[in-house]
Amino acid sequence: MINSNIDALGVIFSNSYDAFVPELVSERLMASIPFASRYRIVDFMLSSMVNSGIDNVSLIVRKNYHSLMDHLGSGREWDLTRKNGGLNIVPPFAQKAINVYHGRVEAMASIMGFLKAQKEKYVIMTDSNIAVNFDFNEMIKAHESNKADVTIAYTRGALPKSLLELKISAKDLYYTFELDGTRVKEVQINSKDDGEKNLSMNIYLLERELLISLIADAFAKGYHFFERDVIMPKLQELNVQGYLFEGYAARILSTASYFEENMKMLDEKNLDALFSPSPIYTKIRDDNPTRYMNGAKVVNTMAADGCVIEGEVENSILFRGVKIGKGAKVKNCVLMQDTVVEDGASIEYIITDKNVTISTGKEMKGTDIYQVYVAKHEVV
Amino acid sequence: MAKEMIAMLLAGGQGSRLYVLTQKLAKPAVPFGGKYRIIDFPLSNCVNSGIDTVGILTQYQPMVLNEYIGNGQPWDLDRLHGGVHVLPPYQTATGSDWYKGTANAIYQNIPFIQRYDPQYVIILSGDQICKQDYSDFLRFHKEKGAEFSVAVMEVPWEEASRFGLMVADENDKITEFQEKPKEPKSNLASMGIYIFNWDILKKYLMEDEEDPNSENDFGKNIIPNLLRDNRKMYAYHFDGYWKDVGTISSLWEANMEVLDPENSGINLFDEDWRIYSRNSGMTGHRIGANAIIEDSMITDGCRIEGHVKHSILFAGVRVEEGAYVEDAVIMGGTVIRSGAVVKHCIVAENVVISEGTQVGEMPEEGRQGVATIGSGVTIGKNAKVGADAMVSENVKDGEVV
Numbered sequence: 001m002i003n004s005n006i007d008a009l010g011v012i013f014s015n016s017y018d019a020f021v022p023e024l025v026s027e028r029l030m031a032s033i034p035f036a037s038r039y040r041i042v043d044f045m046l047s048s049m050v051n052s053g054i055d056n057v058s059l060i061v062r063k064n065y066h067s068l069m070d071h072l073g074s075g076r077e078w079d080l081t082r083k084n085g086g087l088n089i090v091p092p093f094a095q096k097a098i099n100v101y102h103g104r105v106e107a108m109a110s111i112m113g114f115l116k117a118q119k120e121k122y123v124i125m126t127d128s129n130i131a132v133n134f135d136f137n138e139m140i141k142a143h144e145s146n147k148a149d150v151t152i153a154y155t156r157g158a159l160p161k162s163l164l165e166l167k168i169s170a171k172d173l174y175y176t177f178e179l180d181g182t183r184v185k186e187v188q189i190n191s192k193d194d195g196e197k198n199l200s201m202n203i204y205l206l207e208r209e210l211l212i213s214l215i216a217d218a219f220a221k222g223y224h225f226f227e228r229d230v231i232m233p234k235l236q237e238l239n240v241q242g243y244l245f246e247g248y249a250a251r252i253l254s255t256a257s258y259f260e261e262n263m264k265m266l267d268e269k270n271l272d273a274l275f276s277p278s279p280i281y282t283k284i285r286d287d288n289p290t291r292y293m294n295g296a297k298v299v300n301t302m303a304a305d306g307c308v309i310e311g312e313v314e315n316s317i318l319f320r321g322v323k324i325g326k327g328a329k330v331k332n333c334v335l336m337q338d339t340v341v342e343d344g345a346s347i348e349y350i351i352t353d354k355n356v357t358i359s360t361g362k363e364m365k366g367t368d369i370y371q372v373y374v375a376k377h378e379v380v
Numbered sequence: 381m382a383k384e385m386i387a388m389l390l391a392g393g394q395g396s397r398l399y400v401l402t403q404k405l406a407k408p409a410v411p412f413g414g415k416y417r418i419i420d421f422p423l424s425n426c427v428n429s430g431i432d433t434v435g436i437l438t439q440y441q442p443m444v445l446n447e448y449i450g451n452g453q454p455w456d457l458d459r460l461h462g463g464v465h466v467l468p469p470y471q472t473a474t475g476s477d478w479y480k481g482t483a484n485a486i487y488q489n490i491p492f493i494q495r496y497d498p499q500y501v502i503i504l505s506g507d508q509i510c511k512q513d514y515s516d517f518l519r520f521h522k523e524k525g526a527e528f529s530v531a532v533m534e535v536p537w538e539e540a541s542r543f544g545l546m547v548a549d550e551n552d553k554i555t556e557f558q559e560k561p562k563e564p565k566s567n568l569a570s571m572g573i574y575i576f577n578w579d580i581l582k583k584y585l586m587e588d589e590e591d592p593n594s595e596n597d598f599g600k601n602i603i604p605n606l607l608r609d610n611r612k613m614y615a616y617h618f619d620g621y622w623k624d625v626g627t628i629s630s631l632w633e634a635n636m637e638v639l640d641p642e643n644s645g646i647n648l649f650d651e652d653w654r655i656y657s658r659n660s661g662m663t664g665h666r667i668g669a670n671a672i673i674e675d676s677m678i679t680d681g682c683r684i685e686g687h688v689k690h691s692i693l694f695a696g697v698r699v700e701e702g703a704y705v706e707d708a709v710i711m712g713g714t715v716i717r718s719g720a721v722v723k724h725c726i727v728a729e730n731v732v733i734s735e736g737t738q739v740g741e742m743p744e745e746g747r748q749g750v751a752t753i754g755s756g757v758t759i760g761k762n763a764k765v766g767a768d769a770m771v772s773e774n775v776k777d778g779e780v781v
Contacts, residue, residue, distance in 0.1 A: 036663065036664065037663065037664030038663065038664050038680070076453070266666075268666065268683070271663065271666065275663050279661055280663075281661065284454070284659045286454075286654050286655075286656050286657070288414070288415070288648040288649050288655075288677075289413075289414035289415050289648075289678060289679035289692075289693075290665070290677065290678050290679065291639075291649070291676075291677050292673040292674065292675065292677070292678065293675060294674065294675050296673060296674070298667045298671070298673055299667060299668070299669055299670070299671060300667065300668060300669045301666075301667045302663075302664045302665070302666050302667075303664055303665055303667070303678075304664040304665075304680070305415070305664075305679055305680055308649070317664075318664075
């Protein structure tokens with residue numbers, strides 16, 4: 001069956017850039033990192049696809065994917081419980097002689113049978129470390145009017161600090177490119193250049209048949225990286241186009257950028273930009289509304305449902321089910337689901353993972369440039 | 381496959397004493413407690429009690445309710461066998477009838493119940509706020525070897541004559557039923573929640589339908605008939621939180637009690653007895669830099685810049701800087717503009733309260749009213765909505781109602 005809304009299927013790489021945020025992914029993967037008080041970062045890409053009419057989405061997972069499976073379930077919350085297409089989670093299929101795949105080429109090769117069996121004309125491949133409200137129909141329009149073979153979405157601006165600080169030897173690569181009009185002329189890997197750059201969002205649009213042939217060829221040659229090994233050598237041969245995305249994009253590139261991108265949600269302009277024009281879906285937890293008790297003093301804060309607040313909170317993001325005790329002080333913090341800050345505790349510039357407890361009267365401080373991260377289930 | 385017990389939920393009532401709040405929707409669909417609707421309570425009770433088949437009898441303004449229930453997924457009632465079914469009156473080969481009364485509504489759906497061939501049927505009402513374990517009620521019914529049981533609450537004697545009362549012996553066996561009597565012989569008020577053996581219920585419904593003088597009502601006809609025939613009838617004592625939210629003041633009061641679970645007994649924070657609802661899908665709420673929030677409940681999508689005290693705000697409510705909200709129930713999507721003062725009131729969904737407007741007043745001696753504003757209404761700038769006002773149409777700038 002061909003989708004009447006959009007003739008494309010989606011492929012999301014769930015472990016993309018895991019190495020950028022080692023603490024946050026110690027018990028999960030990039031896609032399931034909590035973001036903006038009640039979401040997981042993958043919700044944005046999934047919702048964007050669904051809102052664009054895509055109802056056939058595969059998530060390629062490599063490791064630590066239990067939390068993602070738990071989050072996604074059957075895909076119902078994203079309206080992806082479909083007879084045709086729907087949500088398809090692809091864990092590694094370890095064959096006798098092959099280890100878990102490395103790089104996109106092997107990952108795509110592992111779903112070659114699936115890709116061949118589909119009917120959609122286009123494939124949209126994306127990462128999951130970026131929160132956007134993206135209209136893929138616009139991208140396909142640009143692709144078709146440019147008569148492109150491959151279209152890559154990018155943002156324009158100075159490179160984020162987290163990327164500039166990244167070690168040259170880093171295994172995860174990022175890509176910037178030079179354009180001739182809208183055509184990609186040259187691609188740089190892990191550029192450290194100052195000034196305005198075209199930074200790839202790693203959102204790729206191409207015809208399914210072309211993808212299959214590119215992957216088959218690259219896999220046979222033992223290549224790993226789709227961008228470096230497949231696209232870059234073919235910039236002459238293929239019409240590779242850039243698609244400038246001018247909407248709001250929150251990239252998770254390091255623990256510091258994770259903190260910063262959460263904090264940006266406190267600015268109403270950013271919040272409205274990320275959550276419009278289309279809704280973002282997420283797993284429902286059936287929490288009660290958040291309760292502000294007598295003695296609570298809360299300013300400039302975003303909170304999800306299920307919180308109980310008796311203390312003081314300032315400039316912070318509270319995920320679902322956070323409890324702030326009497327006389328507790330929370331300032332410039334990101335507190336993930338079910339964090340408990342007990343009576344009289346005081347924290348500043350802290351990121352707590354799920355189910356963390358800050359005990360009665362404890363004091364803890366990070367700084368604006370270095371936030372202290374407290375791992376899942378820890379009791380401080 | 382037979383079910384042990386299925387539930388039939390009476391949700392057809394207009395709820396005329398809620399006035400402007402039920403002009404466009406049935407009483408069970410009225411929003412409650414920040415992110416719920418009244419019907420979430422009986423539905424969640426069913427699921428939490430292990431009842432997976434619920435027929436919802438609708439009649440008055442069913443659109444909002446139908447859409448809200450959908451396939452029943454938020455309550456885990458999207459089942460292969462059973463689940464939730466909305467049952468409006470329908471046309472048959474011999475004609476068509478509206479539901480003439482509570483008993484007739486069930487009578488018209490005998491084929492629905494028969495499909496599940498249950499041993500017991502529990503009759504629920506869609507206009508109460510109550511957390512109740514129906515499986516404990518069924519245990520009681522079975523232990524007593526009852527053919528009919530009714531859940532009862534002890535009420536103060538001086539108020540007893542406002543209720544339908546069950547007179548029962550020391551074994552809880554019902555000996556007499558008094559409907560709003562002048563001289564009460566009992567203080568056990570019927571909650572309007574019944575368990576019947578299905579064969580008994582069916583027999584009495586069919587007999588009742590044959591009686592041209594019957595009002596086809598459980599309280600007026602079926603229960604008196606059971607008593608006449610000396611059926612095994614028992615009263616099940618319930619002592620948890622229960623509130624009929626049929627009036628503006630009781631609805632307002634019940635909402636305020638949600639803010640005080642420690643004393644009121646209505647605890648929505650109980651993880652072992654969650655109340656489920658259809659989600660708004662909005663982002664986390666935002667408390668601005670100059671906001672003051674005291675003793676309140678706030679949910680997804682709210683943006684608060686003003687001062688909110690002892691109030692319940694539903695999804696997507698905006699309170700602008702300089703606005704003041706106290707002892708208020710503000711339903712979804714409503715906007716309260718800068719300088720507005722909103723007190724002691726219920727404001728329905730998607731209302732705009734403009735700059736400088738005053739809505740409601742704190743109660744004083746001789747004036748206890750809860751100001752009420754119906755959905756979709758715009759209240760103009762510097763207008764005044766009095767303490768007892770009931771507003772269902774736009775109010776112009778500077779107007780006093």
